[in-house]
Amino acid sequence: MMESTLNYRPRRTMLYVPTHVERYLEKARGLAADSVIFDLQESVPPQHKQTARDGLIKAFSQSKDFEYSERIVRVNPLHTEWGKEDLEAIKNLDIDAILLPRIESADSLIQYIQQIDAIRSDKLDIMINIESPLGVMHAEEICAASDRVSCVVMGVTDLSNELKITQTNDRSGLLTSLSLVVLAARAYKKCVIDGPHFDLKNIQACEFSCRQARDLGFDGKAVVHPIQLAYTNDAFTPKLDDINRAKAIIEAINQANEEGRNVAVIDDRLIEPSLKEWAERVLTLYNTVKELGQNELIGASR
Numbered sequence: 001m002m003e004s005t006l007n008y009r010p011r012r013t014m015l016y017v018p019t020h021v022e023r024y025l026e027k028a029r030g031l032a033a034d035s036v037i038f039d040l041q042e043s044v045p046p047q048h049k050q051t052a053r054d055g056l057i058k059a060f061s062q063s064k065d066f067e068y069s070e071r072i073v074r075v076n077p078l079h080t081e082w083g084k085e086d087l088e089a090i091k092n093l094d095i096d097a098i099l100l101p102r103i104e105s106a107d108s109l110i111q112y113i114q115q116i117d118a119i120r121s122d123k124l125d126i127m128i129n130i131e132s133p134l135g136v137m138h139a140e141e142i143c144a145a146s147d148r149v150s151c152v153v154m155g156v157t158d159l160s161n162e163l164k165i166t167q168t169n170d171r172s173g174l175l176t177s178l179s180l181v182v183l184a185a186r187a188y189k190k191c192v193i194d195g196p197h198f199d200l201k202n203i204q205a206c207e208f209s210c211r212q213a214r215d216l217g218f219d220g221k222a223v224v225h226p227i228q229l230a231y232t233n234d235a236f237t238p239k240l241d242d243i244n245r246a247k248a249i250i251e252a253i254n255q256a257n258e259e260g261r262n263v264a265v266i267d268d269r270l271i272e273p274s275l276k277e278w279a280e281r282v283l284t285l286y287n288t289v290k291e292l293g294q295n296e297l298i299g300a301s302r
């Protein structure tokens, strides 16, 4: 694994890797994904569930290193036999988090966490997919239910299907759900990730949805193919304009504080103290990107 002093984890990109496909597992070792989701669930056909578990264990036994990527395993729903077998298979695996699909209520989430804790003693990070109308409607109680949940990952295919929306490039049918989930996640200080873009060859539409996700408040976006990594990372990477503005804001607020004021003015714009938090976030992400050696993503402006 790349030597790192990172104490902040960017999650601009989360790459789903179907674990029954050996060449995808190998490929994932060298890709610029902030997180890798080793999928035992939706992308794995029923007849390959055991192959997928075996493939994952074999990949980790060869080396658990996936560059700087966070290692997340998505299991099948834990009330099913497949889910229980998944949990048993990964009980000793050195991973960073478990992703639970289709969470729809606080009660089931708590039960699943107890199931995980009964089999692993390391209080593993829990991540959840919200991907159904009920999940979206209950997002607030789900996010409130446990501090163990670090991250909410939208599942937009299942959701779009169940909402019966028309798929459009501007994703107008999904906007309410996306925003409700961002609201719930932010209310409880969780990281929140947009679902993937599925039109693999339509780069323009993918870029639009990355930028839309960023502007809606998401920390990053799931991806399903390596081709999507570069521009998804790019969309969530601060640009020089942001970095210069962040530095100016911190300096102006610090100076205002020294002079006994709480606010500052830059270029005729009022700078409130809460903007300092935004500025610090931008600089943390910028420093992390530099440390990852991805300086080429820091272009001039958005």
Ligand SMILES: CC(C)(COP(=O)(O)OP(=O)(O)OC[C@H]1O[C@@H](n2cnc3c(N)ncnc32)[C@H](O)[C@@H]1OP(=O)(O)O)[C@@H](O)C(=O)NCCC(=O)NCCSC(=O)C[C@H](O)C(=O)O
Binding pocket: 015, 016, 017, 018, 023, 024, 025, 027, 028, 039, 042, 043, 129, 131, 154, 155, 156, 157, 158, 159, 195, 196, 224, 225, 226
């Ligand atoms: C979509 C794919 C089936 C395309 O696969 P393929 O035809 O093999 O692609 P390419 O030949 O263009 O691949 C080029 C190289 O990239 C590697 N590759 C491709 N995909 C991946 C991947 N996901 N991870 C790692 N590496 C990948 C290939 O091996 C090629 O490299 P090389 O071998 O060196 O030549 C395929 O991309 C795919 O299956 N993607 C993932 C699909 C998936 O995970 N779906 C489920 C997740 S989305 C979801 O469930 C969200 C939620 O639950 C919801 O409901 O919305």
Ligand SMILES: [Mg+2]
Binding pocket: 042, 101, 131, 155, 157, 158
């Ligand atoms: Mg799904």
